[in-house]
Amino acid sequence: MLSRKEHLAAFNRLLDIMDELREKCPWDKKQTLESLRHLTIEETYELGDAILDNDLVEVKKELGDLLLHIVFYAKIGSETNAFDIADVANSISDKLIHRHPHIYGDVEVKDEEEVKQNWEKLKLKEGKTSVLEGVPKSLPALVKASRIQEKVAGVGFDWEEPHQVFDKVKEEIFELEAEIEKGNTENIESEFGDVLFSLINYARFIKVNPENALEKTNKKFINRFQFLEKAAKKEGKALSDMTLAEMDVYWEKSKIYFK
Known part of the structure; x- marks a missing residue:
């Protein structure tokens, strides 16, 4: 592992590069807090993907991208004397000590x-x-x-016991079913939202991160469906021409590889 001195030297190198890019690069000179915002959000999602994939090489790279954005924002702030990187670091340090x-x-x-x-x-x-x-x-x-x-x-x-929250989930599902039977579109949407909200709450009680859980299921479904597409193509078949029963054969096989 590198020493604290080497850590600081690496960070100082990044600050020097940011200063130079802001002065000399046409793209970097043009950026504002607002123009960087959507890029920062994108980089955050890319970091999230790398974490879910447990790809530590990519995690390192994406953390670097986010660190660049932090340094970039601080550089822009320093140009109007609003704040600089020292203010950013001291602000979070003060908050951590206080909290x-x-x-x-x-x-x-x-x-x-x-x-x-x-x-x-x-x-x-x-x-x-x-x-x-x-x-x-x-x-x-x-x-x-x-x-x-x-x-x-x-x-x-908050609720006191997990079973209370799960009872609430079941209650909300029952209310959703009742509104579906009535056919009231506005109420159906409202009750569906209540079901999701109660499920997310239950996830907290059973120590599951709902965002991570759903994204892992998304990835699993994508992998299984793409397996289905490739398997069908090898057989010279198009999914649009296959019956659901035929597709289900490949779908069941995909579960062997993607659990």
């Missing part, structure tokens, strides 16, 4: 749940009027639901 009184103060905690609860209480003391203020509006709905539930649980608004 961890069980490490840097005299507060005692039993477990990670108490750490989360203290974190949310401290945020309210810092001036936030709602524990939900920290949930970004632009988060994908599934991730947002998960964060909302974590936030309110942090201040004690």
